[in-house]
Amino acid sequence: DAKTTQPTSMDCAEGRAANLPCNHSTISGNEYVYWYRQIHSQGPQYIIHGLKNNETNEMASLIITEDRKSSTLILPHATLRDTAVYYCIVRVNRDDKIIFGKGTRLHILP
Amino acid sequence: DAGITQSPRHKVTETGTPVTLRCHQTENHRYMYWYRQDPGHGLRLIHYSYGVKDTDKGEVSDGYSVSRSKTEDFLLTLESATSSQTSVYFCAISKGASNQPQHFGDGTRLSIL
Numbered sequence: 634d635a636k637t638t639q640p641t642s643m644d645c646a647e648g649r650a651a652n653l654p655c656n657h658s659t660i661s662g663n664e665y666v667y668w669y670r671q672i673h674s675q676g677p678q679y680i681i682h683g684l685k686n687n688e689t690n691e692m693a694s695l696i697i698t699e700d701r702k703s704s705t706l707i708l709p710h711a712t713l714r715d716t717a718v719y720y721c722i723v724r725v726n727r728d729d730k731i732i733f734g735k736g737t738r739l740h741i742l743p
Numbered sequence: 744d745a746g747i748t749q750s751p752r753h754k755v756t757e758t759g760t761p762v763t764l765r766c767h768q769t770e771n772h773r774y775m776y777w778y779r780q781d782p783g784h785g786l787r788l789i790h791y792s793y794g795v796k797d798t799d800k801g802e803v804s805d806g807y808s809v810s811r812s813k814t815e816d817f818l819l820t821l822e823s824a825t826s827s828q829t830s831v832y833f834c835a836i837s838k839g840a841s842n843q844p845q846h847f848g849d850g851t852r853l854s855i856l
Contacts, residue, residue: 731776
């Protein structure tokens, strides 16, 4: 199963772009990269996912390197409400399980 | 928000008692999942279902059973609760394809005394 490596914590100033890195060097060719976040005491919230191409939605952008061994989640204008634990996940195909790692705790500084 | 309702939201019970948690969805999604979340362990999959009456074990299934008699409901049962099962339990749903995300409920906080 592909696994991911993320920094334990990061800080970002309010209003600036938050760039959260993720390494997934053992990813298989047909596995998607997913990002979720969890705000304290709430259920995980889906943010974005991608396979090869960069993706953008109303919440964030996902940049995947050409070799697919790493990716970066970009929150373009971070606010205090973006303070959360962010999980980078590689979707395991064969039985649709998701393996959550420990994630990155993002602190948005006022 | 995805149409997922977990009940109860909070429960306190005693060791040895049976406990059933319910997950109800209004999205008609094929896949449903139960996770538990504990400090230091993150989210861990307990059981999941890929259709009515079709279920399978996750990584921490011991002490838990599940049932899915209707598409919209997925029940998690602790036959004889133990203190180690004190946790926050999350239900999730998805359409099932690898390019479809899972959407999570708000969780049930369960305390076993």
